[in-house]
Amino acid sequence: MGGLWWLILSALTAIPMIKLLPFFGINKWWAMVCLVPLGTIALLWWMGLKLKELEKL
Template identity: 45%
Template sequence: MMGGYGMGGGGLLFMVIFAALIVIPFWRLLPKFGIPNWVALVAIIPLGALVLLWVMAFRDKLDGGRA
């Protein structure tokens, strides 16, 4: 009896697809903000994606750019 423990093969596949859908846009966008590509892997963690969005939103102000 399975007992409902674990995600099974379908859940793991869903997580890999979801992670790719989140990481790939960050992988393409981060270099435009002067951040290395590999930092996009932080977006796999939901809080990491939120932090990256905030960093990208305020990057010009952090570097002393125009307001």
């Protein structure tokens, strides 16, 4: 039962990431990293780094 909740929460975070990642210049297929524990945190960190790069321009 716990695995089912994990899949539901992963899907709920992967769907918005699919839409957000292209705005940061990251391929949308990287959203599948949300299925791995701590993957969402890693993607948010990567998006933050890309945002810093975009601010410098």
